[in-house]
Amino acid sequence: MAKAAGVSPATVSRALSMSELVTPATREHVRTVAARLGYAPNRAARGLITGRTGNIGLVVPDLLNPIFPSVIKAIQARCRETDYAVFIADTDENAAAEGDLVRALAKQVDGVILCAPRTDDEQQLQLAGETELVTVFRRVEGMPAITVDNADGMRQIVEHLAALGHRRLAWVGGPAASLSNRLRAAGLRAATEQRGLELMEVGQFPPYCEGGVAAADLVVASGATAAIAYNDTMALGLLARLHSRGIRIPEDLSVVGIDGIPMAGMAHPALTTVQVPAQAVGRAAVDLMLERLRTPEQSSAHRGELPVHLVVRDSTGVVTGGRTAA
Secondary structure, eight states, X not given: OHHHHTSOHHHHHHHHHOGGGSOHHHHHHHHHHHHHHTOOOOHHHHHHHHSOOSEEEEEESOTTSTHHHHHHHHHHHHHHHTTOEEEEEEOTTOHHHHHXXXXXXXXXXSEEEEESOOSOHHHHHHHHTTSEEEEESOOOTTSOEEEEOHHHHHHHHHHHHHHTTOOEEEEEEOOTTOHHHHHHHHHHHHHXXXXXXXXXXXXXXXXXXXXXXXXXXXXXXXXXXXXXXXXXXXXHHHHHHHHHTTOOTTTTOEEEEEEOOGGGGGSSSOOEEEEOOHHHHHHXXXXXXXXXXXXXXXXXXXEEEEOOEEEOOTTOOEEETTEEEO
């Protein structure tokens, strides 16, 4: 292969596995020759030379949560582009299983991306001492992380609802172990206090449709004119229960979700939501992991918060006489 390309074996290796170490022209030339010859590097042999497996682990709290497949697809796509394979594990929202899965994966991978971890900061720091670790949707001081601007997302929701005349809002919280849940709740408290609005926190619920269904009656009893759910899936459960009670959306109650999953736009009425850039998050997590693996002494830890934006749809409306109108 090296002879056919007219370069050294080391250059072939770098072009196919560490492409940032060669010029774009050299990389393209080597890959063109490799494709013509049908050449594929031997992952096992390369591992013996480099000490790397060419694999990255990914741990998520729940594969059924619609936000995570978008992140996973982006991670897989970016890994394919950089010649890495992905091993995926699901904790089923069990914080106790998280550490065990990371340690099991660490034996087979070069590093682990921990998505929306439920373990506490101390446990994550301990895991980071056992394998290269990048967290997503959660930041622990000194650890590599990709996060989103939850506080600004909550500000956008409150500004939108305040402009529609809402003064009494209900927060439908998610899992207690979720940092995103705590950050979103804190962001809402700060934003409503700044605007002089009342925030009713009706409880913490499972992050599924069933959680939203369970919360709906409490939202109605709170007297709020608008409800904000921890995620879109819970918001869809809210819509379903409210509809069964004959409560009109948004005429009687406005509903807002968070995440921007595809189903939000297909709901009836279409759900107003904060769009989280799931694909950008996934790609950035892989890039940060590869940076840590190749130049750990030079790579940064936290990359800053990726922006989110409010998508206004039909589930929110203007308050008129204590009720809302589209």
